[in-house]
Amino acid sequence: MAEKEQQPGHNSATPYNYGRADEESQTKELKRQKRKKLILYIAAFVVFQTIVIAIFSLTVMKVKTPKFRVRAASFETFSVTASSFDMRMNARVGVKNTNFGPYKFDDGTITFFYRGVEVGNAFVPKSTAKFQSTKRFNVAINLSSTTLPTNSELGSDFNSGILPLSCTSRLTGKVELMLVMKKKKATNMNCTMEVNIATQQLQNLKCK
Structure with missing residues (x-):
């Protein structure tokens, strides 16, 4: 008995879908890392500003008795x-x-x-x-x-x-x-x- 011919396009979409899902996953991961870095930068900036303000208050803005x-x-x-x-x-x-x-x-x-x-x-x-x-x-x-x-x-x-x-x-x-x-x-x-x-x-x- 002759083998049935494989229907065209039966498995051709699978690699494409996998590749697309992988790209989307990578894109989401990159965005997540960017957001994480942004949050870290903001937190570091806030800490730096707090330290600067504290030093400024304790030195320049502190009034000493002449x-x-x-x-x-x-x-x-x-x-x-x-x-x-x-x-x-x-x-x-x-x-x-x-x-x-x-x-x-x-x-x-x-x-x-x-x-x-x-x-x-x-x-x-x-x-x-x-x-x-x-x-x-x-x-x-x-x-x-x-x-x-x-x-x-x-x-x-x-x-x-x-x-x-x-x-x-x-x-x-x-x-x-x-x-x-x-x-x-x-x-x-x-x-x-x-x-x-x-x-x-x-x-x-x-x-x-």
Whole structure:
């Protein structure tokens, strides 16, 4: 018996369908990998941006309190007797600003004390300490013992050759960041020092 002739086109579609399905599968896999990479890139970008913002907030945008200090001093006049003193001191002071923006402060006063009693003060004019810099200026102070009580320790201090002094002050102002944000900041001065009567010089100057 003669073999039946194979119907034309009976198996010819199978390789084609398999090939097409394989191509579609590959296309879907490529799209899935692309979406996965895109999600990873977005996640990495978000993490990077978060880190940048955190660093920016902790460094550039963090407002630090400026430091107000007496840096040195010299005497223009110096008069000391057995029971009194009268001198004019030129003090070099500084406002150190470590912020990434200028610190604009209002005028203020530096008050000097001898053992807790006020003996002089100096006017501090308003000014600006530029970003990452120190504003330096001079102030003149007349120091006098006229306000001291009669039972002060001035005589014993003169005998030791050392006149202890201290000074305090407070400046108020604003730190300006990115030309738009302003943050109020006040800085305090608290210094102790000694006047060497023999050499007429300031020594042991300490500020905090």
